[in-house]
Amino acid sequence: MAEAKSRIERPLSPHLQIYRPMLTMMLSIIHRMTGAALYFGTVLLVWWLVALASGPEYFSYVQEIAGSFLGRLVLFGYTWALVHHAFGGLRHLVWDTGRGFELATVEWVARLTIAGSIITTLIIWAVGYSVL
Numbered sequence: 001m002a003e004a005k006s007r008i009e010r011p012l013s014p015h016l017q018i019y020r021p022m023l024t025m026m027l028s029i030i031h032r033m034t035g036a037a038l039y040f041g042t043v044l045l046v047w048w049l050v051a052l053a054s055g056p057e058y059f060s061y062v063q064e065i066a067g068s069f070l071g072r073l074v075l076f077g078y079t080w081a082l083v084h085h086a087f088g089g090l091r092h093l094v095w096d097t098g099r100g101f102e103l104a105t106v107e108w109v110a111r112l113t114i115a116g117s118i119i120t121t122l123i124i125w126a127v128g129y130s131v132l
Contacts, residue, residue: 023110031088034081041078079124084117 019025051062065071091109094100100109 024106027088027110027113031085034085034088037077037081038085041074041081044074044078076121076125080117080121083120083124084113087113087117087120 048062048066051059066075091100091113094109100106
């Protein structure tokens, strides 16, 4: 009976203290973070659309907030999160086909995801400002 009550020793699961941070691991974490940021950013987008439908006075108020430095910074972050999350989704779509699992390819595509999301976000904002 005493043996049944004794604690079974189990190995601890490896965690961040054991694993060396890798680029793909960081991108996985960022992908989850951008997904959460997109959820909250979409709430702000809905607020803006409701203000648009509510009339010119309320829309002017919301547009003033969105047009401020902080509002544009949030919008820039939302744009980058959207683009980065989309590129990460494309990366996973390629993996779902069973391709791109070679170590060199995984590393190359991870770097391409980061660079592509930054460059695409800057292009979107440059085009947006050139239209204004």
